[in-house]
Amino acid sequence: MARIVLENVGKLYGPVVAVEGVNLDIADGEFMVLLGPSGCGKSTTLRMIAGLEEISSGTCSIDGRVVNDVDPAERDLAIVFQNYALYPHMSVADNLAFGLKLRGLPRADIEARIATTARMLGIGELLARKPRQLSGGQQQRVALGRALVRQPKAFLLDEPLSNLDAKLRAGMRTELIKLHQQLGATIVHVTHDQVEAMTMGQRICIMRDGRIVQVGAPLEVYRNPVDTFVAGFLASPPMNLLDARIVANGQGLAVEVGGVALPVPPERTGVLAQWRDRPVVFGIRPEDLYTTAEGGGARVAVDTAVVAVEALGPEVVLVAALPDKREVSARLGRSFTARVAAPQRLYADMAAMHLFDPETRRALPRG
């Protein structure tokens, strides 16, 4: 159990800035996900917490103790690596026991802990095998077991699911969530997979170019992305982002996008008044586009032409072109069908729209 606090943490590789000004307070027992595209500094941040990378600036503290200069072994954290990093020449049991032996635990304790961990992860059968005799999923479990058996203060997971196939990944996701509930331990999980982040994390920390862009509960981040990067990164297909303009529309305002003027709901016109006749980025999630006018929100009709229909089974993703040929995606019910190039009237729920400053890319206040 541990509270991990990063204050203004930075990492330089020579002149290259890998991580900069990271402030993050991970509560005791929290499941925190670091999410971002490759090269955003999330793994480096995790490795700085682990002690595998030196911290160039700022401080990292665990339970109030600054650990910048503390050896990784003494931080009492366990890490699960992306490619598992099992000791290839040791049996599964020895892999689990190695860290405990080094810590001088009595043999009986080591055996008891291995037995408990093996039972918990269902790897009892594999204890005598060498890593190369295991499947990817089994190696993953052993790597997790090696972390669990140590009973560390916190677990650091560096993209542990990315080498698994889709089905195994979904299964392991659920198991990790259960494990977290069972142990109540602090977990920091690094991933570039937004589905993992949304489903597993109690909070998500989204990073880009070595900096934190937004931290929050998954749904909060999904509902209120702070900028176009977060809006475009989270969820699949991502939010439709279109260059638009705020224009006057009778008494109120409208968003002029793709050759169509979409009236802004009255409750949002107040804060937008100052943006009249100015360009904005208009964002609408594919799930906020409908084929019917009925059913809540402030739906406004948009005429489009069908570009592609992607039937995924549980749902259909429609790619449609606006009158000015720009494309948008819509998530529709599984029964939706259409011919390519056929006209299609969609309804955008304007109550759910997002607007961003085209220069700063930051979200405009939602008023």
Add this chain to the structure above:
Amino acid sequence: MAAAVTSLARRDRRFGLLLTAPGLAALIFVVMFPLGFTVFTSFFEYTLMHLVHDTFVGVHNYTSIVEEEYLGEAVWVTFKFVLASVVIEFCIGMAVALALNRVTRFKNIYYLILLAPLLMNPVVVAQLWRMILHSELGIMNYLLGGLGIDGVNFLGDPEAAFWTVVLVDIWHQVSFMAILLLAGLSALPREPYEAARMDGASAIRTFIHITLPLMRPVIAVAVLLRLIFALKTFDIIYIMTKGGPGAATDLISYFIYRSAFFGLDLGRASAMSVVLLLGVLGLTMYLYRYMRSLA
């Protein structure tokens, strides 16, 4: 269809044979012929006084090897030489490889220095050291004198001569070991080391529990290769000591050479060569099998 494929395959094979023919011919001429001649000769009484294969003696040359008076001594000296040079080369080679594996700056310069001895012909190496270590005129004793240390009779004293050839062999060959081990070290995965750091392993424990086991295949190949080469050592002995003083540096290959060209008994020398060859062949086959088992 099947016929077409077979004729195509036959044509490919013929073309392959055509390409390898010159190389094969050269190999047959310079390797297989002398080898066959040696094996053939080993069954005859064939001396430099009587260069005719007319007296077939069966396995007599082989059975009489054990009667060779000084062979036991030569085998013992060879054993000591191989053991000493390979063990010391391994220790130094490993230390150098571990150090170079961590170096990031001036890597190319270190590599160049390391490779220099390996690029030299053994005869040149031996001649060079013979001059450096000459008891009267050599620069080594001159330098030792400057430090107030009495000169050493490097090649004249039996004990000193043995260690001198061992050290010259090490000087010449240690880079081979270091390069092989370095190649192995640099190919090791980084992750188990990070896992070991998290597990709290010290540098020594990491070396014992991670590096050595992971390096086992490379170590085995490097040591076996050096073992095979060391067993055949001839050049430095021929140039530096001629097996002496006494029999202090009389390695098997030099012993065989002497019995052929000083004892003039080519038949028996051939028999001994064949036995040595079988020994080396045995080691080589073991090495080959081991390397195949790794793949």
